[in-house]
Each structure stands twice: as structure tokens, then as C-alpha cells.
Amino acid sequence: MVDHTSPFAVAPAALEMSEPMRALAESGVEQVRRQYARLKSAAEDANSLTEASFDAASKGFNDYSLKLLDFCQANAFAAFDFAQGLAQARSLAQATDIWSSYATRQAAALKEQSQQLAALWQETAAEAAAPFRSGIGRLFAPQG
Numbered sequence: 001m002v003d004h005t006s007p008f009a010v011a012p013a014a015l016e017m018s019e020p021m022r023a024l025a026e027s028g029v030e031q032v033r034r035q036y037a038r039l040k041s042a043a044e045d046a047n048s049l050t051e052a053s054f055d056a057a058s059k060g061f062n063d064y065s066l067k068l069l070d071f072c073q074a075n076a077f078a079a080f081d082f083a084q085g086l087a088q089a090r091s092l093a094q095a096t097d098i099w100s101s102y103a104t105r106q107a108a109a110l111k112e113q114s115q116q117l118a119a120l121w122q123e124t125a126a127e128a129a130a131p132f133r134s135g136i137g138r139l140f141a142p143q144g
Contacts, residue, residue, distance in 0.1 A: 045135060052131035060124025067120055071113045078106060 082102040089095035 049131045049135045053128050056130065057124060057128035060120070060127055064117065064120050064124060067117060071117075075106070075109070075113075078102070078109065 082098065085098040085102070086095055089098055
């Protein structure tokens with residue numbers, strides 16, 4: 001027997017559904033499950049793409065840092081060679097030639113170094129974006 005004084009009491013007959021209503025409810029639940037599975041799969045794919053992108057970016061940043069350190073070392077050695085050459089100069093004309101030669105070599109070296117760093121930066125950006133370029137179509141492809 002149902003306690004009619006309780007707001008949460010439900011008559012047993014009220015819990016029974018007709019077969020069409022039950023089928024509709026089950027169909028709705030199944031659709032929600034399928035949508036959830038698709039959403040979960042898309043989220044996992046997006047996460048994988050992000051991880052691949054960060055891995056590529058991390059490797060690129062490491063390569064960039066190593067290249068930058070190599071350039072700093074080369075420039076420091078060039079500066080030491082320049083200073084040694086100036087210290088060994090016997091005349092003002094010889095010192096001017098050493099200075100001019102150093103400036104010309106360093107300008108060319110800095111130009112080359114900046115071009116290499118720019119190319120490495122572009123390569124890093126392209127490699128970091130590659131997982132998204134290849135996978136973005138999969139993420140937003142219509143599901144049938």
C-alpha cells in the first residue's frame with residue numbers, strides 16, 4: 001500500500017511504462033551512449049594530437065637552444081681571435097685591417113646564424129603543427 005502522506009511515495013502502477021514508451025526511453029539512452037562514446041573518442045584523439053604537438057615543439061626548442069649555444073661559442077671564439085689579433089698588431093693600419101676583417105666576417109656569420117635560427121624556428125613550428133594538420137579532419141569528420 002502507498003503512503004499518500006509522503007511526497008516521494010509512488011504507486012507501483014505509476015512506475016510501469018507502456019512498451020512504446022520503454023522502447024523510446026531505451027532508444028534515447030542508446031543514442032546518449034553512442035554520442036558519449038564519440039565525444040570520448042574525439043577527446044582522446046585531441047589529447048593525442050596535443051601530446052604529439054608538444055613533443056615536436058619540445059624537441060624543436062631543444063634543437064634551437066643547442067644551435068644557439070653553438071653560435072654563442074663560435075662568436076666567443078671569433079671575439080677571442082679578434083682580440084688576440086689586435087694584441088699582436090704592429091701598427092694602426094694593421095689593427096684597422098684586423099678590425100675591418102673581423103667586422104666583415106662577423107656580419108656574414110651573424111647573417112648566416114640568424115637565417116639558420118629562423119629556418120629552425122619555422123621547422124619547429126611546422127613540426128609542432130603537423131599532428132593537428134593531419135588529425136584535425138579526423139576530429140571533425142561527420143560521423144554516420
